[in-house]
Amino acid sequence: MHGEYKVPGGKLVVVDLDVEGGALRDVRVAGDFFLEPDEAILAIDTALEGAPANTGTADLTARIDAALPASTVMFGLTSEGIAVAVRRALAHATEWSDYDWQLIHEQPQSPALHMALDEVITAEVAAGRRPPTLRVWEWDSPAVIIGSFQSLRNEVDAEAAARHGVSVVRRVSGGGAMFVEPGNTITYSLSVPDALVSGLSFADSYAYLDDWVLEALGDMGIKAWYQPLNDIATEVGKIAGAAQKRVVGHDGGPGAVLHHVTMSYDIDADKMLDVLRIGREKMSDKGTKSAKKRVDPLRRQTGLPRGVVINNMIESFRTRHGLTTGTVSQDEQERAEELVRTKFGTAEWTARVP
Template identity: 25%
Template structure:
């Protein structure tokens, strides 16, 4: 087994690293640990915009990254330790999460934390969730990864994942907002995330005969960076990959009440747009609706587009910022 402590706190890097290792070492067992700076990691089959508070995320410079596995969206920050097991699919039961959460539970129990696996894939303490786990199978291997809330900023977690459920209608996987807690209050005073990481590394070295610490090479880092640029940093993967959905938003602004309805295809492209309201304008709103068709439901792309047209012709005395808010 290779035990890898990622040298990066960049969510793009660490989520891309999981895929890189999957193909670079197709038969090697791997235990990967990493800590991400503030970021939201979205499940593969989720509608990203329906899982995040976009305004808050942008203002706080929180990265949004889609992972390869299913499940719900999770918030990562420096008070959050993430672990990832890579093994041959072989005879492992894909739906059994206990095998690869057992080392975590055993270590925490040794530290007198009453942690246990409950339900299908959650680790709880005193009835509150501190770890969610997800899986994927690809290239003959299975990856199970999870997050451990150690001393995460709970208020940021709540704000970053707080969305208006009335804006989106789709069949994408929804995140389960269970009651969550940090582990720090249950652990010895003064213990930090890095201490828990080191204990987990020691645990895995003891449990796995022949396990070695593996340092990423420059070739590895370049391979991960290439994957970041080609996939994990792109709007197409993080937002556009979302399943088909319907979007609705309405606001009262000085020019009047405006309500926006969008039908968005998989890939993030607007298929149909309808706009209602009590505003006054000199140009037919149908013309504006038609111009939206074929555009991506990407705030940056729409923002750039709105700069090129006279919005007052369609909505009366409005600003670009007032209109762009309707599409968030």
């Protein structure tokens, strides 16, 4: 069995192993990390040898920590990262390179249609009718997108939204509200087979699926990191928020994961604060006195036009994982438009949590 795991902000950990009699055998840990002293790698392999195959990540981590020499120094590597790679091997997890990735980047769409396209495309990936897909969104109008379980009236000032011509839609994933305007945000979705995140905890899957964009930002001179549970941040503030939805496969078969991210390119903070009801309680755990300081635009950090930032991100993904250009099929488009009529464009869905 073979498992790989890119430690967030670190290096790649690779684990090869066999299972005999319900226990790990012939465990071999490798990767492009740095580890001192040399004998530490043998101590890690020995610690994992013979462990029950159903051992959880925490207990595997403890076994490794207990076996390491006192002088051990790890760089780009953690005991937990090794344990995760072991669990991914046992779960027969796939890797980014196992797939032929497809890009969808088309004309601006309505907010409700974007919600519908996410659902349709991810369902197609789960059914095996579409390859794993990176979809970059273009917006045709300003909107607030609230999380699946948020209260509409608690999150949005309806009068202010109407005054600014901002529509409100509800997405299928959880998390908080997003304020978007054409040209001022960068939004993308990853629709991936659940095998890609197999063996990862829910929190680890966020970091794993965000890692490519952290590297893309690094290529543009921005040192960014994953901030649990679902933020991407830099030294000067948050620049993005992510959300996920798990899709169950047909008849219990393989499923898929929808992971979508909205990044602030040049946010109008005053308008955002007029439309969103951001309470003191929500802000109190962010360590800042002003909501305006919570989100720091990419335009100021990169100095690059929005289109250039998007193209750089796409090319970064293409270089690392491969990417061919595709389109939304006619069938997918028609199904998405039907979902707008019956779900995402309806008051019943938008206000399902009043």
